[in-house]
Amino acid sequence: MRAAVLAVLAILSIPRAGSGEDVMVFAAASLADALEEIARGYEQASGNKVVLNVGASSDLSRQIQAGAAADLFFSADRAQMDVLEKAGLVRGADRGELLSNVLVVVVPAAASTRIAVPADLTQMRRIALADPEAVPAGVYARTWLESIGLWPALRDRVIPTLNVRAALAAVESGNVDAGIVYRTDAALSRRVRVAFTVPPESGPRIVYVVAPLAASRKAAARDLARRLAGDEARAVFEKYGFRVLAPR
Amino acid sequence: MIEVRVEVPLGAADLRVEAGLPPAVTAVMGPSGAGKTSLLQAIAGLRRARGRITCGDAVFLDTERGVDVAPEQRRVGYVPQDAGLFPHLTALGNVRFGARGDQAQVETAIDTLDLRPLLDRRPATLSGGEKQRVALARALATSPRILLLDEPLAALDVELKERVLPYLMRIRDELRVPMLYVTHNVGEALALAGHVLLLRERRVEAQGRPLDLLSSPGLSVEAAAGIENLLPGRVVAHDAIGGVSRVELKGGIPLSVPLAAARPVGAPVMVAIRAEDVLVSSGPVKGLSARNVYEARVEALERTGADVTLRCALPAAPAPWLARVTPAAVEALALKAGQPVWLAVKSHSIRLL
C-alpha cells in the first residue's frame, strides 16, 4: 500500500517534457475556441503549458475573488474586470482592451423563423440568454433590448443559461425558439442560423478585457498576455469573427 | 363431506393426497415434513395445487374445469401454530377482522371463547393460550365452512393445553363447525377427532377411525409429551371429607379424582391422565396409596423417543390406556404383548377438563 502511494506521488512529480511554467487562464466562454488555438501555438513556442478555464465571466470573476489561482483573466466585459480591480486583484495599468464582438439572434437551423425587425422577437415563445443579471453576453443582450424598449415584453420569455455557449446549445437542441449570442458563437454551430444581427452602432458597446492577476508572479503570465495582443493572435481572433480593437 | 384429491408441488417431492373426510373433526397426523401444513394451506387456497377440492357442495378447486377459488371466497377459517394475530389490532379488532359487520357472529365467537375480559388488549400482551383463543374466535367470526387448525396447542405448555382443549370441544359440539386438526398429539386426536388422516412422506399412509389407527403399532404416530389419555365419563359423587370426587368412565370404570365440588353430579366430564403418570405393575398391587388400580392386558409396545409406550386394554374400556415407562422397566418386568398387568394412577395425576 505504501509502495503504491509512493509510486503515484513519484509519477505526479515527474516534470513534463519541455518543463516550463503552467499558466492558468480564466476566460469568457465565447473565447474558448480561439484561445485553444492560440494557446497551442504558445505552448509550442514557449515550452510553457496553458490551462484554460472557460465559463461565464461573472462566474470566473467570482471564483477568482474566492481565491482561485488564476494567472490571467480574459473577461467579456469591463464590469467583471472592474470588480477585480476594485478588489485589488488586478492592477489598472495591467488591463488591456483587446477585442469586441457583435450580438446576433439565432434560431434553430431547421426553423423557418423570420426576424426582420427586433419587434419580431415578440413572436418567440422562449428566448435563451446567458443570465441577463450578470453574464456579460446576457447583460449586453438585455441592455440592447432595454434600449429599444422590448425588454418588458420579452423578459418573461427569457430562459437564462449559465453562459453564452449554454444559450447556443439551448437553441441547437430546439428546446427554445431563439437565442441571443455573439456572432462568433453562431459561426461555430451548424445547427443554428443567424436570423438577425444587432447593428454594432445601435447595440451596446462590447469590450473584452484581459489582465494578469496581481498575485501571479509567473513571467509566463505576462508573456502570454503580451502574446495575446500580438499579430499572430490577432489573426486568429479575426478568423473566428472577433473585432480586434486598436492597440492602446 | 370434504373431498380432497390433490397434488401440491412442494419443491423436491409433491404432496399427493386422496381422501374423503367426514364433516366433523378430522385429525391430520404424521411426522414432520409429511405435508400436513401444506395440505391445510392447499385447502385454504394459500398454496398452489392441482386436482379437486370440495367442501360440502362448494367446489374450491377443480383444475380440469379451470376452477380455482381465491382464498377470500372459500370461507375457511385458518388458525396457524402461533395464532398469527395482527399485532396492530386489539383482540377485538382481530376477532372482528373478517366478520364483515356480522355482529352476532362476533359476539358468539367472543362468548364461546370467553374473550370478554381480553377484548381491549393487544396481542403482544396476551399469553399463548389467550392468543390461540383469539385466533379461534377470529376464524369463527367469519362463519367458516370449515376450520383448519395447524397444531393449535403445540406451542402451549401442558396446563394451557388443558385449558384450551375444552374450547375446541365446545366448537365441535355446540357450534358444530367441521375441523381439520393437525396435531402430533395422540391424546388430542383421541379427544377431538372422529376421523384420522395419517400422512407420511407426502402421501396418505392410512385413514380411518382414531381408535383403529392409533392403537395399531407400526404406524408412524408420534405420541408427544402431553395428555395421552383422554377418557370421557360422568361425575357420580363428591366426598368432601375424603377430598375426592368419584367419576364413572365410559364402560363403567370407577375413578377417584381430586375433589371437584363445582361439577354437578351427573355432569359429563373429560378425564385427562398423562401416560407417564400411569404406573405399571406385573402383579396385583396391595397397600398402595393410589386409589385407582385396574387390571389390564398389554396390547402393544411402541418405542416413543427415549421411552416405551404401552397400549393397555382394560376390560369394558372403549379405548386403550397409554402408559409410558423406561426401557429399563420393560426389561425388569419382562413386559410383552399379551401380558396381564395392573395399572395404577394417583388421584392427583388426574385432571378434569
Added chain:
Amino acid sequence: MLSRDEVEVVLFTLGVAALSTILIFPLGLGAALALSRYRGPGKGLIETLLSLPLILPPTAVGLLLLEAFSLRSPLGSWLAARGIEIVFTWKAVVLATGVMSFPLLVRSARTAFEEVDPQLVGLARTLGCGPAAAFFRVTLPLAGRGVLAGTVLAFARALGEFGATVMVAGNIPGRTRTLALAIFHDNQVGRDDRAAVLAGVTAALAFVALWTTEALTRRLRRRAEA
C-alpha cells in the same frame, strides 16, 4: 427578512416537492410491493436500475431526462403535439425531483414490506380480504413506519434537488427557480448574503421535515407496542 420573490421561491419549492412526492407515492409503493414479492429472474437487475438515480451524478440523470423529453425527441415532440411541454417548465422540476427521490421511497418501503410476515397476509386472505384489501388492512399498517420514513425522506430530497433540475428545467426566475437553484443563482451573481439566507431557510425546512418524521415514527411505534 425575505423578499416577495424569495417567498415565492420558498412556496414554489414546497409545492413542487409536495406534488412530486404525491405523484411518486403510489408508483413507489407499487414498485416496493412488487419487489418485496417478486422472486423471479432479473430481480437484482431491476433493483439496481431503480436505484441508479441514487448513485448517478444528478447532472447525469438530468442529462438523460433532457434527452428523453427534449422537443426533438420522440417523446418530447409527441407531448408537444398535444400541447404538453415539459422541458424548461415547472413540470420538468416535478419530473426531476420525482426521479431523484423515487429510489429513496422505494428502498424504505420495500424493506418495510419485506418485514411484514407473509403468514399474516395469507391469514387476512382466508378472513375474506382480496389482495388489495389485505394490502391496505394488514401490509400497509404494519409497514407504516417504513413507508412514512421513506416518504418524508423522498420529500426532503425533493426539497434540495439541484443537479437534475437545473439541467432539464433551467434556472428560470418565477418559473422553475427552486430554493436550491436560487441559492446557486444568488451566489453566481455575487449576492452571497441572500444565498446564505436562502440556505438557512432550506436548512430550516429540512430540519422540520426530518423532525416531523421522527416524531411520527415514535408515535407509531408507541401505538404498536401499547
